[in-house]
């Protein structure tokens with residue numbers, strides 16, 4: 001695993017919640033809990049997010065907050081034209097598990113993992129055909145700055161694909177989901193991961209995050225065009241996509 005460039009340190013700055021340390025703690029049980037708490041739907045969500053990428057032409061992709069690499073692996077499976085990827089994350093423990101899975105899956109020649117902060121990473125501007133982020137943007141202390149960083153990394157015409165939890169629109173589904181999120185998720189999370197805080201943080205951060213329409217508006221304000229939000233599984237997650245306009249600079 002490669003250490004990030006000059007912007008990197010073991011303790012990245014300006015985080016309101018020590019997210020890297022939190023994910024280091026829960027890394028050993030992260031994948032199991034992720035699949036269990038989403039009732040296995042997370043596989044299909046990542047597959048669907050991966051399919052937003054074009055099928056033609058060699059693609060270079062950055063996956064921010066890559067964690068244990070599941071979105072990267074879905075991308076490499078679904079899109080053989082993804083020839084080169086960089087997976088970036090704050091948590092070394094998550095990356096270590098990701099590296100093992102990537103090596104076991106035979107994808108290592110197309111993946112480089114970097115320990116760095118998505119908010120101010122050392123990756124070069126305008127270098128990527130696509131930038132992806134699954135369940136990561138909600139954890140960053142400045143969502144707008146993260147979107148600006150995603151835009152900076154993209155080539156003009158490149159696409160951003162962001163998968164993030166959301167709340168169902170329908171009142172009944174929303175009520176059921178909130179009961180699940182507030183009571184069941186923290187209890188199972190604490191039991192299996194040993195971290196009460198992490199899974200309490202999960203439900204609080206989901207409830208505090210932008211509604212899909214507001215997030216689309218934020219993407220437009222940050223300079224993305226052709227912005228869309230696709231709800232999956234009654235809207236408990238949404239896949240956002242947006243393009244960096246052709247002719248746009250790196251700022």
Ligand SMILES: C[S@@+](CC[C@H](N)C(=O)[O-])C[C@H]1O[C@@H](n2cnc3c(N)ncnc32)[C@H](O)[C@@H]1O
Pocket residue numbers: 019020023034064065066067068069070071088089090091094116117118119133134135136139140141
């Ligand atoms: C919920 S996990 C998602 C991991 C993976 N993308 C997935 O689909 O399972 C969130 C990840 O975001 C990372 N993360 C949070 N804030 C970050 C930041 N500012 N820069 C880089 N990674 C960050 C955490 O370390 C953690 O691995």
